[in-house]
Amino acid sequence: xxxxxxxxxxxRLLFGGAVLGGVAIVVILLVIVIxxxxxxxxxxxxxxxxxxxxxxxxxxxxxAGVAKGPVxxxxxxxxxxxxxxxxxTDSPQIQRLHGYWERQEPIPWKRVNEQPSFVYFNHASHxxxxxxxxxxxxxxxxxxxxxxxxxxxxxxxxxxxxxQENKDALWDCAVCHR
Amino acid sequence: MAEEQSNGHKWxxxxxxxxxxxxxxxxxxxxxxxNVPVSSEDEVIRGRAMHWMRIERYWEGEYPNVKARFLxxxxxxxxxxxxxxVCPVYASYHSTEENINIQVYNRCVGTRYxxxxxxxRVRIFNFWxxxxxxxxxxxxxxxxxxxxxxxxxxxxxxxxxxRRGREQAxxxxxxxxxxxxxxxxxxxxxxxxxxxxxxWDENSRVAQMVPSERQFKxxxxxxxxxxxxxxxxxxxxxxx
Numbered sequence: 179x180x181x182x183x184x185x186x187x188x189x190r191l192l193f194g195g196a197v198l199g200g201v202a203i204v205v206i207l208l209v210i211v212i213x214x215x216x217x218x219x220x221x222x223x224x225x226x227x228x229x230x231x232x233x234x235x236x237x238x239x240x241x242a243g244v245a246k247g248p249v250x251x252x253x254x255x256x257x258x259x260x261x262x263x264x265x266x267t268d269s270p271q272i273q274r275l276h277g278y279w280e281r282q283e284p285i286p287w288k289r290v291n292e293q294p295s296f297v298y299f300n301h302a303s304h305x306x307x308x309x310x311x312x313x314x315x316x317x318x319x320x321x322x323x324x325x326x327x328x329x330x331x332x333x334x335x336x337x338x339x340x341x342q343e344n345k346d347a348l349w350d351c352a353v354c355h356r
Numbered sequence: 357m358a359e360e361q362s363n364g365h366k367w368x369x370x371x372x373x374x375x376x377x378x379x380x381x382x383x384x385x386x387x388x389x390x391n392v393p394v395s396s397e398d399e400v401i402r403g404r405a406m407h408w409m410r411i412e413r414y415w416e417g418e419y420p421n422v423k424a425r426f427l428x429x430x431x432x433x434x435x436x437x438x439x440x441x442v443c444p445v446y447a448s449y450h451s452t453e454e455n456i457n458i459q460v461y462n463r464c465v466g467t468r469y470x471x472x473x474x475x476x477r478v479r480i481f482n483f484w485x486x487x488x489x490x491x492x493x494x495x496x497x498x499x500x501x502x503x504x505x506x507x508x509x510x511x512x513x514x515x516x517x518x519r520r521g522r523e524q525a526x527x528x529x530x531x532x533x534x535x536x537x538x539x540x541x542x543x544x545x546x547x548x549x550x551x552x553x554x555x556w557d558e559n560s561r562v563a564q565m566v567p568s569e570r571q572f573k574x575x576x577x578x579x580x581x582x583x584x585x586x587x588x589x590x591x592x593x594x595x596x
Contacts, residue, residue: 245527246527294462295501295502296461296462296501298499298516298519300523302523302527303523303526303527305527306526306527306529346452346453347364347453350451350452350453350454351449351451351458351460351463352451352453352454352458352515352518352519353453353519355458355460355461355462355463355501356499356500356501356512356515356516356519
């Protein structure tokens with residue numbers, strides 16, 4: 179500081195400006211990073227699972243593939259419009275939906291639950307074995323924003339597989355890894 | 357690792373060497389089904405070609421009466437597999453449910469002991485990251501892992517099709533039917549030289565074909581108990 183104190187007033191001003199400028203850049207960068215990371219979690223439309231469940235819509239109405247094959251499926255824009263052509267059309271979120279419908283674009287939903295590429299999960303097998311949706315997905319009907327609730331790692335899967343009657347068959351690596 | 361008939365299936369392939377015309381449709385089908393990259397000329401020259409199955413060619417007879425004989429060779433899914441006990445991380449393991457040899461890619465650390473111990477030379481090591489030039493990446497099979505560099509891979513009898521078939525039968529609450537599960541190679545074979553099924557199902561086509569007097573196995577004297585049976589005709593000397 180003694181060296182700084184020994185500087186002329188002009189130099190001191192420059193030094194202070196540089197420090198202030200540096201701090202400002204860091205703050206701006208932080209704001210951008212935080213905004214981007216939170217935006218990454220944000221869905222293109224603020225879909226509210228809770229409201230749909232409260233109105234008596236079953237999981238399978240929209241996730242129609244769940245009992246038929248590996249993938250539960252995300253409903254098409256057409257399916258959303260089946261109701262929302264008339265229901266809650268004044269809501270800004272539904273107007274976004276109408277935008278996708280009019281532009282004939284799919285909604286770029288962000289994935290909520292993800293498995294690594296070397297893990298193969300079959301929804302229909304689990305439905306056939308009477309595993310409830312909530313056993314892995316939690317109480318989605320209570321969620322305004324869908325979030326993963328359990329850590330779906332290998333331990334989580336095998337804990338449940340080990341309790342089944344045919345646990346030897348369900349313990350085989352090829353059940354999930356192919 | 358002993359195979360017990362009480363559980364699961366004994367998946368078996370029958371290769372009729374007399375019916376094989378060496379057309380390589382099975383090889384192409386295998387590449388497409390199992391996300392096997394196509395090797396460059398340079399890689400082939402270095403002995404690092406990627407194939408889960410290959411057609412071995414034999415010339416028979418003296419000129420001008422020369423005949424070409426073909427033998428499709430892929431993982432023999434040994435009942436007593438030399439690749440299994442040498443794996444330090446159990447990535448090569450024997451499925452007690454499917455009774456075939458399974459490679460768990462995400463477990464493999466790439467020691468290559470299994471490949472060196474395989475007498476059939478059907479295991480392939482990923483020396484490089486797989487490359488699928490556009491538009492080939494559009495046709496990757498989503499049911500099969502794209503293997504990362506540094507892991508060993510091999511024919512799986514199309515385990516993804518086996519599992520899908522079994523799961524579908526289970527969902528529909530019915531027993532699995534013979535012929536419901538067909539690996540890509542057998543599906544593509546125009547001469548029906550490849551027949552696939554469960555040998556423990558007495559009524560399966562495979563179970564009825566196995567006791568043939570034309571039957572032989574590759575390197576049978578090693579005691580590896582392959583699950584692939586070859587059939588040959590009178591004139592054929594392949595496998596002798």
